[in-house]
Amino acid sequence: MSFFNNLIVSAVQLMPKSVVGFFSKRYIAGEDIEDAVKVTRELNRQGIYSTIDVLGEAVQNREEAIESKNKALEVLDTIVQFKLNANLSIKPTQMGLAIDEDFAYEQVRSLVQKAKEINSFIRIDMEDFPYTDATFRLLRRLKQDYDNLGVVVQAYLIRTYDDIVVLNKIGTNYRLCKGIYIEPASIAYKDKEVIRKNYVKDLELILKNGNYVGIATHDEYLVNEAYRLIKELNIPKNKFEFQMLLGVREDLRNKINNDGYKVRIYVPFGKDWYAYSTRRLKENPQMAGQIFRNLFSLK
Ligand SMILES: Cc1cc2nc3c(=O)[nH]c(=O)nc-3n(C[C@H](O)[C@H](O)[C@H](O)COP(=O)(O)OP(=O)(O)OC[C@H]3O[C@@H](n4cnc5c(N)ncnc54)[C@H](O)[C@@H]3O)c2cc1C
Incomplete structure (x- = not known):
């Protein structure tokens, strides 16, 4: 840069x-759930899926965390009500991970349970480094009882390849992204090309093991590398999807959609x-x- x-x-x-x-404005559906419904319906009309996110990050206390969970439950109800091709993304600190891990586990468990009842899926976003281990612990605990959830791994973290080796063994469903938070050089790659190289390595490890992956990037180089791996490894279409953020590289998302691959757009809404x-x-x-x-x- x-x-x-x-x-x-x-x-x-x-x-x-x-x-x-x-x-x-282009990155956000709006402040209300109706806005997320409107945007998702338009995407669905184009054959594109969405993952809906209620905006908000670290909460100050349990009351706020419970309020966040209730809003997320409302999203699940809305997905059913409007028959949306959508699932839900949540931030672990929004559910109280920084307050108390057991409390956050109970909160997320109720979301995953509800999602299971309506045949839906919860994606646990990955936040900054202080929460990486706690987020994986949350995933592992929930995976003992549920299959309808997945986590995010960040290619900029030096540890990620090793994390994938371990997480592959419990049949983890991933979203693979570069990573957005500013992390110290002692734990994260900084060079763009190195991050790209790592992304491809991580993706190959996931695909070769047969795990499901959301390939989350707007980087055309990585999209092409994903195409190459999918072809070379003969990966079936039910093992991956491409994911992008609302308002970013719509040209590329349309191309992937036209190429016949599943595309899911991250649709955030809310007052925060x-x-x-x-x-x-x-x-x-x-x-x-x-x-x-x-x-x-x-x-
Ligand atoms: C669906 C999804 C979910 C994500 N979830 C997480 C998560 O849980 N945790 C996490 O740490 N990160 C998350 N991210 C963010 C991710 O880690 C990257 O920071 C982000 O995707 C940018 O990386 P890139 O691979 O698109 O490459 P980049 O090299 O950053 O971008 C490639 C190209 O895309 C375009 N572009 C990128 N961003 C923008 C923008 N804002 N506006 C306009 N054009 C842009 C530019 O043309 C740019 O050259 C998520 C990303 C996606 C797509």
Whole structure:
């Protein structure tokens, strides 16, 4: 990333909230569940699936965590009510993982149970490094009783290949992504090419073992590498899907969809949109730079 882009990325923090809100509209379905339904219906019409996420991250107390769980239960009810081709993504700290692991386990268990009853699926997002082990412990505990859940692994973490070796053994369903949080160089690769190389290595390990994987990337190089592996290893279509974020690389998602592969879009909605939006803007220095130039010329 260029010096200018680095500067822009750090400056996103300084943008007025209203400006971040205006420019991040494309990444978020809206504030209400009806907005997520509307976006999912349109995607479904195009033959694309969604995974719905109620925006929000680390909660302060149990009451907030319970409220988050209730909102997630409402999403599951809504999926049934509107017959959506969708499942649910959740953040473990939103369910109370940073407060108490047993409490978070009970919370997520009730979601996975409900999802099982309606034949749906829960994806546990992966957050930053302090929660990696606790998130895998949560997965392992739930996997003893349920199959309708999966976790996320991040190719930028040095440990991920070894984690996959272990998690493959319990039939883990994965989402593989590069990783979005800023982690120290002692635990995470920093170089773009090294992360790409690791992503391909991780993907190959998952596919060769026959585990299901959501290939989550907008990086055309990685999409092509995934195509290559799928062909070379003769992987059946019921063992993988491609996943992308709402509002990002729609051209590429349409291409994958037209190529006959399953595509799922991450559809976030809710009032807690700020942290999610700043992460998206930081990933897109071009847009962040444009915003700054506009702000500048207004003054
Ligand atoms: C479905 C899904 C779920 C995810 N879940 C998690 C998770 O649980 N934990 C986690 O740490 N990370 C998660 N991520 C984020 C992920 O780790 C990456 O940070 C993100 O996908 C960017 O990496 P990339 O592979 O798309 O490659 P990049 O090299 O970052 O992007 C490739 C290209 O995509 C385009 N692009 C990327 N981002 C944007 C943007 N915001 N706006 C416009 N264009 C853009 C650009 O053209 C860019 O060149 C998820 C990503 C997806 C797609």
